[in-house]
Amino acid sequence: MISKLPVNCPFCEEEVDFEWSKYIVDQEKYHGEVENTIECDELECPHCHEVFNVFGSVYEAPKGTYSYHELSGEPIQD
Numbered sequence: 001m002i003s004k005l006p007v008n009c010p011f012c013e014e015e016v017d018f019e020w021s022k023y024i025v026d027q028e029k030y031h032g033e034v035e036n037t038i039e040c041d042e043l044e045c046p047h048c049h050e051v052f053n054v055f056g057s058v059y060e061a062p063k064g065t066y067s068y069h070e071l072s073g074e075p076i077q078d
C-alpha cells in the first residue's frame, strides 16, 4: 500500500506529503517488484499555494510493501 509520500514543490522547493493511491494510472509487475505509475494534475502546494502537476512512480517490493519512489513536480504549461 502507498501511504503519504513527499514530492518537492517546483516553486518553493518545500516537501508536500500527499496520498498518491488515488492517482495510480498504471501498475506493472517486474521480478518481485511492482511499479505504480502516478499522474496527478493540479496539486496545490500547501506552502506557497502554487498549483503543479506531479508524475513519477512508486515502487513496492514485494507487492504491498513500500520500497522507494521517484516523483517530480512540474509547473503546468499552457
Ligand SMILES: [Zn+2]
Pocket (backbone or CB within 6 Å): 009, 010, 011, 012, 013, 014, 045, 046, 047, 048, 049, 050
Ligand atoms: Zn510550494
